[in-house]
Amino acid sequence: MRGPIGGPDDKLYAFGPFVADPVTGTLRQDGAHVVLTLKSFEVLLVLIERRGQVVDKDVLLKLVWPDTIVEENNLARHISTLRKALNDHPPDHQFLVTVPGRGYRFVAPVQELARNEIPLHWPASEKEKPAPPPAVPVIDVDRPRLPVPARETAPFARTRAAILAAAGVAAAGITGIALLGNFPRSGTEPEAPDRKLWQLTSSGGLESDATWAPNGQTIAYSSDRDGNFDIWLQPIGDVQPVRLTSSPAHDWQPSWSPDGKFVAFRSERDGGGLFVVSATGGAERRITNFGYRPRWSPREPTILFSSSNTVRSKLYVAGADGGQLRQVLSAFLDEFASYRAAWHPDGRRISVFGAHRRDGVSFWTVSPDGTSPVRSPVGADVAIRVKKTGVSLTEFVWSPLADALYFEGRSEEAVNIWRVGVDPHTMEWRDGPERVTVGGGLDTNIAVSPDGNKLAFTVRDESTRLWSLPFDPIEGRVLAKGEPITPKGADALYPDVPPNGMYVVYRTIRRGRHELHRRSLIADDDRMLAVTGEMLVPRWSDDGTQLAFRRLLPVSPDGAPRSNAIVLVAADGINER
Known part of the structure; x- marks a missing residue:
């Protein structure tokens, strides 16, 4: 794999025979690449940065999955993966130590080195060293994200499976791109706008990452309709799409240049990086050999991109030819635990939304050199509505x-598009948030048309199903083909199995109602327990006689934030307290 062309002063972490590179999201042992999933590397990075300290599980979950409710056993799986990759075996853990009841501590000495102090190219005899694979592929079953690191074989997963004691979990989904029209300019919007929604793509595969041509008549997007992901062009209308790239590697995350002449995109070819291709087709040209989510400035031939596909990524800008590459907002972003970033419409500033260490969740707009930061005030009515x-x-x-912001917003189980009205001059949030889409699925990857009157976005429809697989824990292998134990389409979330392995408990939603189910793993019996309310993360007691879960309390009349209660019930769902 090619080394990044980032700055020679980028900070890397060396410990034992390993080097962790936060910019590229990679781990090496004696120069050989150690294969890790994106989330496993993020967990490792958080622990390294807090080495010597006990990092509570809740803190890890919040930093690595900042906007997602994730099961604790998901974190445990990543710790197990890291220990295998680091050859960190009990009883004497050299790197990762579990602190019972709290979390984990990284205990090895760490040396911080600049990139130019570490060889970028190792002897040809060195082999790639993958982490030992689990008996069954273990993929995250928390909220799936479309971007996936270059180390994986594909930027999307059609199906996923995970081992949970004797139960398996599988989630499958389809995606397509939809258009939503009629977004009048600020001050002219009627009380109940008549918005038209229509499906733009329908190949039956996975499609995402829409970006508009400056004339507003065509979008570019990524699709696997021919077997792997390429960039396609789709005119608005009934015209058939045209494939723009055709590499055997995956091409995705396109962004259309403001003059309409080029499309920048992420590709996994030749070690991965950012490429540019003419909007009329032709040879693709590499501009960097690292980076994700390229975004053209609305006014200039400059591309903003992230160093990796993580919430702790660095930001870079580069010219259309790859020149003038530099990191931006380094010191400013150090003040955020997690963030999202995008160009401001003036094309000369960058907007950042995230968890500021001093000011909490806040929205800022700042020059690329970090000067003149402006925090957007939030109107009282907007704060109450949030x-x-x-x-x-x-x-x-x-x-x-610059008179509105469109957000992906999670409310209960759905991810919809939400609109916040903004004063273009003061950048104050002055109205909203207004829910723009109301589906029960996942509406993501928003792209606003050049005239501001249409939205293109990805619609994802997926569900989670539990499977039972005979498993030999001593040999660490599956003994036979598994079978589903929950109905198709039930969307069985937060599964947990007690130590005796007799049941699995899970939460599902039917007709808008939360249901807690107990499914026998030794008999054909699925029973809905007599508990009500909005429930999250059920967990068995060690003796398998009780269940604990989180319940979201109703919204109070004064608009205070929602709080949680921990509820304890017997295994049959009675005697709640």
């Missing part, structure tokens, strides 16, 4: 006139 709706805002894009 609390009342309970929406968690994440990825965002600006409207072309």
Whole structure:
């Protein structure tokens, strides 16, 4: 794999025979690449940065999965993967130590080195050293994200499976791109806008990452309709799409240049990196050999991109030819635990939304050199509405006139598009958030048309199903083909199995109602327990006689943030307390 062309002063972490590179999201042992999933590397990075300290499990979950409810056993799986990759075996752990009841501590000495102090190229005799694979592929079953690191074989997964004691979990989904029209300019929007929604792509495969041509008549997007991901062009109308790239490697995350002449994109070819291709087709040209999510400035031939596909990524800008590559906002972003970033519509500033260490969740706009930061004030009505709706805002894009922001927002189980009205001059959030889409699935990857009147976005429909697989824990292998134990489409979330292995408990939603189910693993019996309310993360007691779970309390009349209660019930769902 090619080394990144980032700055020679990038900080890397060396410990034992290993070197962890936060910029590229890679781990090496004696120069050989150690294969890790994206989330496993993020867990490792958090622990390294807090070496010598006990990092509580809740802190790890919040830093690595900042906008997602994740099961604790998901974290345990990543720790297990890291220990295998680091050859860190009990009883004497050299790197990762478990602190019972709390979390984990990274205990090995760590040396911080600049990139130019470490060889970028190792002897040809060195072999790639993958982490020992689990008996069954273990993939995250928390909220799936479309971007996936270059180390994996594909940027999307059609199906995923995970071992949970004797139960398996599988989630499958389809994606397509939809258009939503009629977004009048600020000050002219009627009380109940008549918005038209229509499906733009329908290949039956996975499609995402829409980006508009400057004339507003065509979008570019990534699709696996021919077997692997390429960039396609789709005119708005009934015209058939045209394939723009055709590499055997995956091409995705396109971004259209403001003059309409080029499309930048992420590709996994030749070790991965960013490429540019003419919008009319032709040879693709590499501009960097690292980076994700390229985004052209709305006004200049400059590309903003992330160093890796993580919430702790660094930001870079580069010219269309790959020149003038430099890191931006380094010191400013150090003040955030996690963040999202995008160009401001003026094309000369960058907007950042995230968890500021001093000011909490906040929205900022700042020059690339970190000067003149402006924090967007939040109107009183907007703040109250955010609390009342309970929406968690994440990825965002600006409207072309800087009079609105469109967010991906999670409310209960759905991810929809939400609009916040903005004063273009003061950048104050002055109205909203208004829910723009109301489906029960996942509406993501928002792209606003150049005139601001249409949204293109990805619609994902997926569900989680539990499977039972005979498993030999001594040999660490599956003994036979598994079989589903929950109905198709039931979306069985937060599964947990007691130590005796007799049952699995899970939460599902039917007709808008949360249901807690107990499924026998030795008999054909699935029983809904007599508990009510909005439930999260059920967990068995050690003796398998009781269940504990989190319940979201109703929104209070004064609009205060929602709180949780921990509820304990007997295994049959009675005697709640």
